[in-house]
Amino acid sequence: MSTGVLKKFYNSDEWKLFREQIILSRRKNGRVICEHCGKTIVISKHIQVHHLEELTEENYKDVNISLNPANVVVWCHICHNKHHKRFCGGGHKRREKAVYIVYGPPMSGKSSYVTEHMEKGDLVVDMDKLYEAVSFMAPYDKPENLKYNVFAIRNYIIENIRTRYGGFRTAWIVGGYANKVERERLASDLGAELRYISATREECINRLDSSNDYRQEHKEEWIMYIDKWFENFVE
Numbered sequence: 001m002s003t004g005v006l007k008k009f010y011n012s013d014e015w016k017l018f019r020e021q022i023i024l025s026r027r028k029n030g031r032v033i034c035e036h037c038g039k040t041i042v043i044s045k046h047i048q049v050h051h052l053e054e055l056t057e058e059n060y061k062d063v064n065i066s067l068n069p070a071n072v073v074v075w076c077h078i079c080h081n082k083h084h085k086r087f088c089g090g091g092h093k094r095r096e097k098a099v100y101i102v103y104g105p106p107m108s109g110k111s112s113y114v115t116e117h118m119e120k121g122d123l124v125v126d127m128d129k130l131y132e133a134v135s136f137m138a139p140y141d142k143p144e145n146l147k148y149n150v151f152a153i154r155n156y157i158i159e160n161i162r163t164r165y166g167g168f169r170t171a172w173i174v175g176g177y178a179n180k181v182e183r184e185r186l187a188s189d190l191g192a193e194l195r196y197i198s199a200t201r202e203e204c205i206n207r208l209d210s211s212n213d214y215r216q217e218h219k220e221e222w223i224m225y226i227d228k229w230f231e232n233f234v235e
Ligand SMILES: [Zn+2]
Pocket: 034, 035, 036, 037, 038, 039, 075, 076, 077, 078, 079, 080
């Protein structure tokens, strides 16, 4: 797809408008759904409008191919990459052992973001899940006295991520990371990319209201976490 005329086509207003209309017309309940895996695509950059009959320098001027709704599907970037084998040993650049730090306020949807973008075999570091694993308590019920052991596990895995030890493909580190200096230091130390999951305080509180787990039963505690995050956050 990287030849000049095709690049030009993908930058044209015609294509951009067509693409926009396709995405709008295929939404379900206001959500953009991947027509391949059925998952919701949250990040607009991840929406791929893919031609079934692939565009070439010879056929791109034929609107029955290039601008035909029946010839395009809306896919998430993961399905799209898989199709073009960008990560699985195909000719394109293969990014091995990428590391992402997914940060944002409590209840902003960080775990959902990871769930949506990860693949089997990825390594995920999430304090809440680590607590769960070693305390045997309900999710988010985190006994304070276990903190040091949970941090020790986390630090151990993060060290492995830093040295790219072990067979993972992509690692995801989930956390608040409100402090910009700490966040950027960690990212540069790990060679990681930062992914900000933005949400307003109100959105976080609304999600807390409908969380239907330990967090909802301990709302005041979690509102405190949310407020603390917003107090400390520097973009
Ligand atoms: Zn998909």
